[in-house]
Amino acid sequence: xxxxxxxxxxxxxxxxxxxxxxxxxxxxxxxxxxxxxxxxxxxxxxxxxxxxxxxxxxxxxxxxxxxxxxxxxxxxxxxxxxxxxxxxxxxxxxxxxxxxxxxxxxxxxxxxxxxxxxxxxxxxxxxxxxxxxxxxxxxxxxxxxxxxxxxx
Numbered sequence: 001x002x003x004x005x006x007x008x009x010x011x012x013x014x015x016x017x018x019x020x021x022x023x024x025x026x027x028x029x030x031x032x033x034x035x036x037x038x039x040x041x042x043x044x045x046x047x048x049x050x051x052x053x054x055x056x057x058x059x060x061x062x063x064x065x066x067x068x069x070x071x072x073x074x075x076x077x078x079x080x081x082x083x084x085x086x087x088x089x090x091x092x093x094x095x096x097x098x099x100x101x102x103x104x105x106x107x108x109x110x111x112x113x114x115x116x117x118x119x120x121x122x123x124x125x126x127x128x129x130x131x132x133x134x135x136x137x138x139x140x141x142x143x144x145x146x147x148x149x150x151x152x
Contacts, residue, residue, distance in 0.1 A: 001084050001130070002123040003114055006074070012123065018046045022072055022144045031076055031142050045147040055135025058083065058113070063090060063106040063129040067097065069145040073132060074121040077140035082122055083110025083131030090129050 002012060009023045025041055025048065034050045041047055055078065065087050073082070085108055092107035110131050116122055124130045126148060133139055 001125070001128045003116065003120065004123075005120050009121075015123075016070065016146060018042065018146045018150055019072075021046055022048075022146060025144075026074065026142070031074070032140070034142075041144075042150075045150045047145050049143045049145065050141075051133075051143065052077075052138065052140045053133060055080070055137060055139050056133055058110075058131075058134050061131035061134050062094060063108055063110060063131045065090070065104050065106075065126065065129045066102045066124075067099075067126050068102045068148055070126070070148060071124040071130070072121055072144040072146065073116070073124065073130075074142045074144070075116045075118050075139065076142060077118055078135055078138055079118075080116045080132055080139045080141060081134040082114050082116055083112070083134065084114065084124075085109075085111040085129045087127045087129045 013020045013023055036050050036052050039048050061083060063085055090106045090108045094105040094107055097104040106129055
């Protein structure tokens, strides 16, 4: 897991061949003007989901993980307190992994919580279980989904 600010995004561009495209999209798009929904960037390899939702409590947030996609979760408005735990340490699955939805949930409690303010982002890799959308108010965010193994 990585926590950083947009001003430092160039440090992470080399970590994945599609990260430069994601950060370019962030720089060149008025994300606050986008209605909630899903927007393709590079077919199914890179897309963004814009959300504007009410925050939930820590108790209501479930750890989740993905196998096919890396998340770059960029907070636009509000503060998203995200939980994190190494997937290898998660022992209480809620359900089996859904390949169709690329998600699995866990009852485990996060090992740590990170308050992510507007203009900051977290990158969650497949080995990172995370519990987003914890807040007392609304959260507006952009979640970039990057294929772990992009087609060549």
